[in-house]
Amino acid sequence: MVAFIGFSLRRAWQGFWRNGLMSLAATATMVLMLVMLSGLIILLTGLDATLNYVQQEVQVVAYLKDSATPQDVASLEASLQKMAQVTQVNFVSKDQAYRDFLARHPDEADVINSLPTNPLPASLQINLRNANDYLDVASYLNNQSPIDRVLNIKETVDQMVTVIGILRAGGAVTLVIGGLIVLFIIVNTIRLAVVSRADEIEIMRLVGASDAFIRWPFIFEGALVGLLGAAITIGLLFIGQGPITSFLSDYFKVLPVDAGAAVGRNIALIVLGTGVGIGVLGSYLSVRSYLIR
Amino acid sequence: MQGVTKSYPNGRVALRGIDLTVPEGDFVFLVGPSGAGKSTMIKLLIRDELPTRGEVLLDGRDLGRLKRREVPKIRRKIGVVFQDFKLLPNKTVRDNVGFALEVTGARRRDIDPAVDRVLRVVGLTGQADQFPNQLSGGEQQRTAIARALVHNPRLFIADEPTGNLDPLISWEIIQLLLRINELGVTVLMATHNAEVVTAVRKRVVALENGRIVRDEVDAAYHRED
Numbered sequence: 198m199v200a201f202i203g204f205s206l207r208r209a210w211q212g213f214w215r216n217g218l219m220s221l222a223a224t225a226t227m228v229l230m231l232v233m234l235s236g237l238i239i240l241l242t243g244l245d246a247t248l249n250y251v252q253q254e255v256q257v258v259a260y261l262k263d264s265a266t267p268q269d270v271a272s273l274e275a276s277l278q279k280m281a282q283v284t285q286v287n288f289v290s291k292d293q294a295y296r297d298f299l300a301r302h303p304d305e306a307d308v309i310n311s312l313p314t315n316p317l318p319a320s321l322q323i324n325l326r327n328a329n330d331y332l333d334v335a336s337y338l339n340n341q342s343p344i345d346r347v348l349n350i351k352e353t354v355d356q357m358v359t360v361i362g363i364l365r366a367g368g369a370v371t372l373v374i375g376g377l378i379v380l381f382i383i384v385n386t387i388r389l390a391v392v393s394r395a396d397e398i399e400i401m402r403l404v405g406a407s408d409a410f411i412r413w414p415f416i417f418e419g420a421l422v423g424l425l426g427a428a429i430t431i432g433l434l435f436i437g438q439g440p441i442t443s444f445l446s447d448y449f450k451v452l453p454v455d456a457g458a459a460v461g462r463n464i465a466l467i468v469l470g471t472g473v474g475i476g477v478l479g480s481y482l483s484v485r486s487y488l489i490r
Numbered sequence: 491m492q493g494v495t496k497s498y499p500n501g502r503v504a505l506r507g508i509d510l511t512v513p514e515g516d517f518v519f520l521v522g523p524s525g526a527g528k529s530t531m532i533k534l535l536i537r538d539e540l541p542t543r544g545e546v547l548l549d550g551r552d553l554g555r556l557k558r559r560e561v562p563k564i565r566r567k568i569g570v571v572f573q574d575f576k577l578l579p580n581k582t583v584r585d586n587v588g589f590a591l592e593v594t595g596a597r598r599r600d601i602d603p604a605v606d607r608v609l610r611v612v613g614l615t616g617q618a619d620q621f622p623n624q625l626s627g628g629e630q631q632r633t634a635i636a637r638a639l640v641h642n643p644r645l646f647i648a649d650e651p652t653g654n655l656d657p658l659i660s661w662e663i664i665q666l667l668l669r670i671n672e673l674g675v676t677v678l679m680a681t682h683n684a685e686v687v688t689a690v691r692k693r694v695v696a697l698e699n700g701r702i703v704r705d706e707v708d709a710a711y712h713r714e715d
Contacts, residue, residue, distance in 0.1 A: 201595060215580055400576055403536070404590035405565035405641065408558070411593070 201409070209417035212394070219390040220422065226386040227426025228433070230379040231472055235434055235464050237375045239441060241368040248361045253284075255328040255357070257335055258348040260318040263291075265343035270321075273343055277323060280337070282330035287322040291315050318345060328358050380475055387419055387479030391487075398487045408488050415480040423476025427469045434464065494544035496530050496700075504530035506700040508544070512678065514644070517671045519687045520680040521711055522697035528680040531697070532649050535678070536568055537561055549644065566594060569638030569646045569675075573653035575630045577622040577637075583609070584618040587637045594641070608636040612666060628659035635666060646670055648679040652686070660686060684711035 213220045261270060270288065277286045289297070294317035299306055309316070323334060331354045335347045391398075401411045434441075438461065494508040505527045512518055520528050533539040534546050537553045546553045548564065556564060577586050587608060588601045596604070609615050612632040622630055631651055638646060648667060652660035664686050671677045681687060687694060687710065694709035695702060704713060 200597065204592065204595075396576065397578060400578065400589070401593045402538075402562075403565065403570055403576070404593065404637065405562040405568075406593035407562040407595075410595060 201413075204410070205413040205417050208414035209421055212414060212418045213421050216390060216393060219393050220418075223383075223386045223390050223422045224426050224429070227383055227422055227472055227476070228429045230383055231426055231430040231468050232433060234375060234379050234471065235430065235468055237372055238464055238467065241372055244364060244368055248364060251357070252328045252361065253324065253326075255325050255331060255354055257323040257325065257331060257338065259321045259323070259335075259338045260345045260348070261320060261343050262345045263318065265319075269343040270319075273341055274321065277321070277334075280334065282326055282334055283323055284326050285324040287324075289320045289322060291317055291319045294319065328354050328361075376471075379471075380478075383475045384479040384482060387422065387476065388483040390418075390422075391415060391480065391483035395487065398484070402487075411488060412481070412484050415484045416477050419476035419478075419480030420473050421476070423472035423474070424469075426476070427472030430468050430472070431465050434461070434468070491531075491534070492545045492547065494534065494541045494546060496527075496534060496539065497542045504700055505534075505541075508700075508702060510695065510702060510705070512676060514676050515671070515674055517668070517677045517690075517692045518679070519690075519692055519694045519711075520678060520697065521682070521684075521687060521694055522703075524682075526697040527700040528697055529649060530700075532570075532647055532678075532680060535645070535647060536565060536570055562594070566641040567644050569635075569641065569643035571631065571634045571638050571648050571651050573650040575622070575634045575654075577630055577633055579622050582619050582621055583614055583625070583633050583636075586622070586633055587640055590637045590640050604640055605636075608639045611639060611670075612636045626659070627655050628662055631655065631659075631663055632666065635663075635670075639670065643675060646675045646677045648677070648681075650680055650682065652681065652683050657685070664690065687711040 274286050274288060277283050292315070295309070295315050298309060298317055321338075323338075325331060325334060332351065335349075335351070338344050338347050398411055491508050491510045494505055495503070496505040497503040508527075508531070520531065522528055530539065534541055534553070535548070537546075537556065540554050549567070551564070553564065578589065581589060584605055587605045591601045591604060592598075605618075606615070609618055612635050614629060614632055614636060617625060617629060617633075622633065625633065631654075635648075635651075646667070651667070652663050655663065660683060667677050667679060668690070691708045691710075693707045694704065694711070696704035696713075
């Protein structure tokens, strides 16, 4: 067994270097495809993070009656906190609302100051776990006595949820299609490398080599191509890390995560796994067509 | 071979109802025009193809009933050489011959002595470290023969082994095959080389259109009635 593994590894190594040009072509294709794939993943991760961020920004704003007592408000706040859909509840007092208004519209200070009393209601600002829950929380609030009315942004929320859904689905489809294209191209390149050694496989069959002895050197060689391709790709991504991160934070202005560090490790693992996996799969499929008879 | 018929998916029938028995230690020439079915017969014998009907028995075992993993073991009992030698250009003579042992799981320390032994049999000891493109056609075919011999086969099959060689070199190859036969190995040689067949006077099996049309011992290439 040890001798067999030694033999396979040795043959894989020889095969890789003796067919330098084919190995180079396969590795280069692998690198190109893996870079494209990781580019796609980085872009989609950025998109996803942005969408998450946007979703979390959806707030239910409920205006309180001026007659509502602090106790009523406090108990309402407490019951909201217990709801699974709610992440955070902020109480904005009448005074706070007044100051916010002035800060936002300094030109209209005269208008509001000319009124005898502060017309702005106190409100509760409720952050949601998911924008889809907007209606649940809004209808709950409508039935509560301290609530005057709930700001109706249902249409806006619905549109946003739809757009986010389409973007998510589009991203997933792009990733799957991109992945399949990458798989197809790499498997074919490796197939070329195997086909260029068809005579070697034929001789092995003629002299009575078992399937395992024919197959495993090629599989190890495919793994080697994958490993090398992945290593080069990760190296390139590491070099490009700085520019990529700054591009992403420029492009997705509100991106709340650091794409360089958190995503980087995942992408390295994906690249490595994909590279080696596709290398092995490509070799396996290519050699198989010579073994089946 | 018992009642062997082989037809290909494209409808061509290569062999029709072949009955042929070759006793161990025999030397048989397989002759006939191109397309008569010689190559198909060889493919059936090394189980590269399976018969459409009938049985191919080797050493009493039906090749059609072999399990997949048993096929390589049977192939090690059969040495095959072809017109185009099928040597690996980037390996030396020694490594080409040793390759057959290496890929069948032989221990490395057993390979060198076995290779040296067969290189002596075919007379290539001096060329062991040369590459195929440094060798003459005859030397390349002898390398292929050495590789086919290295597993100590019981059956040796040569498919047009002299097809690419000039007459003098062809004679050397025939002499070598006769010597291998003298060592007790059954030899089956498909050939067009009438001069050689007639001169050697061995058993001749003639194929035409997938049928055996003649099977004579001590025979010539052509019918001598």
